[in-house]
Amino acid sequence: MTDERSTVVAVYFDGASKGNPGPAGAGAYIMENGCGPFLSLSTFVGRHETNNAAEYEGAILGLKAALKFVAPLSTKIKVVVRGDSKLAVEQLKGRWECRSANLIPRLERAQELICELRALGVLVLFEHVPRAANARADKLANEGVLKGKA
Secondary structure (H helix, E strand, C coil), X not given: CCCCCCEEEEEEEEEEECCCCEXXXXXXXXXXXXXXXXXXXXXXXXXXXXXXXHHHHHHHHHXXXXXXXXXXXXXXXXXXXXXCCHHHHHHHHCCCCCXXXXXXXXXXXXXXXXXXXXXXXXXXEEEECCXXXXXXHHHHHHHHHXXXXX
């Protein structure tokens, strides 16, 4: 049995921290059916945050945007969340345990958003991608760092 979805929404996310910990930003963008990106987002995360925390903020940013995008559409949607952080992707999949007190609330927030998407009938998948395939999200995350300097 195959689950053919008519719309595939790709969410790419990344985080950046200058100093790790240091000033941090998050970025995400969304593509629909391989076209786009049609929505690009970046935000400042904080003055003293780790890269892993920024990665999670990027995932949350992208998941929030995906939720707003898919909510009015039909249930024949697949959201594929892609990031270059193996740690974040595997923890979001539930395959690796999260023990960091700094990351647990972020993981829980991401899981809430995933549950909201699934409650709409959306199939949510996660993929680890090489850094080179995530360059646009990386650029957005670095723009987020710069927003904190403004």
